Amino acid sequence: MSTGVPALGFGDQVPSASAPSAVEAFEVRANPAPLPVAEREAALANLNFGTQFTDHMARAQWRSGTGWLDRRVEAYGPLSLDPAAAVLHYGQEIFEGLKAYRWADGSVWLFRPEANAARFNKSAQRLALPQLQIDDFIGSIEALVRTDVEWVPSGDESSLYLRPFMFASEAFLGVRPAQIVDYLLIASPVGAYFPGGIIPxxxxxxxxxxxxxxxxxxxxxxxxxxxxxxxxxxxxxxxxxxxxxxxxxxxxxxxxxxxxxxxxxxxxxxxxxxxxxxxxxxxxxxxxxxxxxxxxxxxxxxxxxxxxxxxxxxxxxxxxxxxxxxxxxxxxxxxxxxxxxxxxxxxxxxxxxxxxxxxxxxxxxxxxxxxxxxxxxxxxxx
Structure with missing residues (x-):
């Protein structure tokens, strides 16, 4: 089996603590109807994987010739998508997965987000999607986690699962890279992926x-x-x-x-x-x-x-x-x-x-x- 495929070299990445962030570029538009505290606490007490989502999501849009625009955090909710959106027909999309962890002192931390940013851009290149700068990637995560920090669980094996994704939203039935692309980030409080503890x-x-x-x-x-x-x-x-x-x-x-x-x-x-x-x-x-x-x-x-x-x-x-x-x-x-x-x-x-x-x-x-x-x-x- 031959290779020649270059690795991202995650071991040589800039440490997470010093990677740049554009958190201030994401305007926070507060959800006018967040989940009531009692319901949120009930959800955090009964964690599954990927079934409950926080009150907000982060997003931005890329347009050919213009670049990335309208960085924001807004209420979590359904998307309005044209039936001819290219992603629905040609599958031009990518995603990532990472977690925010609550420590015993109440602080919240990410694990190697700069590596996720690097892999996100490698995936984008392969799927003919635009690159998202590392500071925007990390900035979107920081903005969303800080906005929904009360959603980060504190129980054993629990965390806030973060799902950044990018897809071709242009309404166009033609086989070419899309000229309009949406980036979103959603978050879900989760427990163990395999319920029941560390069982083989x-x-x-x-x-x-x-x-x-x-x-x-x-x-x-x-x-x-x-x-x-x-x-x-x-x-x-x-x-x-x-x-x-x-x-x-x-x-x-x-x-x-x-x-x-x-x-x-x-x-x-x-x-x-x-x-x-x-x-x-x-x-x-x-x-x-x-x-x-x-x-x-x-x-x-x-x-x-x-x-x-x-x-x-x-x-x-x-x-x-x-x-x-x-x-x-x-x-x-x-x-x-x-x-x-x-x-x-x-x-x-x-x-x-x-x-x-x-x-x-x-x-x-x-x-x-x-x-x-x-x-x-x-x-x-x-």
Missing amino acids: VSIWVAQGYHRAGPGGTGDAKCGGNYASSLLPQMQAADNGCQQVLFLDAKEDKYLDELGGMNVFVVRADGSVETPRLTGNILEGITRSSVIRQLEDTGRKVLEKDITLDEVRSGVESGDILEVFACGTAAAVTPVGRLASPDFDLTINGGVAGEVTLAIRKSLTDIQYGRAADPYGWMRRVA
Whole structure:
């Protein structure tokens, strides 16, 4: 498998605390009818993932020849969209996902938003969408979080999930890049992505389906990649699994990623491996953070081609002790079972492994302010 796809180099990004912000450029237009306090508190006491949204949203619009205009925070509500809007016909859109965390002292922090800004622009380039400056990206987030700061939950494993997205809003039925594009940011208070605590998940290996192929949009965060994963995800559910693992589209034997997370394997000698970036795999910000932290503890981490056969044989022989997945929504999640029509493997006795639990703790301790942040990853916003 060949590559040549440049990584974003998240480890070399400007620390979040010093990345520029255009928060003052976003005019706040207060929602005249916010959710009553009692209803908001009830919603925060019963958190699901992505079902409840805050009182406001941030937005801006780009027009060819003019650039970005009308930066603002306004009441959350339905969009008015022309039936001929290009996004509805040609799928020209991208999105991101990050979180705001409330610390024990009541302050609110973001985790590596400059890395999300960099990936957002990489996705925009691939989908022929305009670039959004890093200060606008971070400014929109700071403006919205400060406006809806009472929506940031404080319970264990809880956070405010932030969803920036951009789409072609021009009303035009022609196959070309849109000349009018909307950017929006919405927020949702969330609990654990997989309810029930740190319980190993079961993974189904996709049969006959692939998430992305060479030259496609695999390393862009766009809706089409996720839409193509939904039918295999249904197959996974039918077989008692919570997630689906995709293999590469060229040879159908190398691990790519899960439907929404990157994957790692831990070998008996203590080394850790993860599929290398080939242009088919999303360059996860949690992925890069996990690699950095593992290496800083002296653990050897290899980004390489990993075949399904070697994972199967490694689990069976005991050479592979743990498998875990990681991403913004679920942080670090242990994998306890790997299955397909021709095999069904239990990993580490079906319980979370030592390395998985340790890296999960070290990452989330930084995010929630329970440990020092030696990397400059956290940015205070409220």
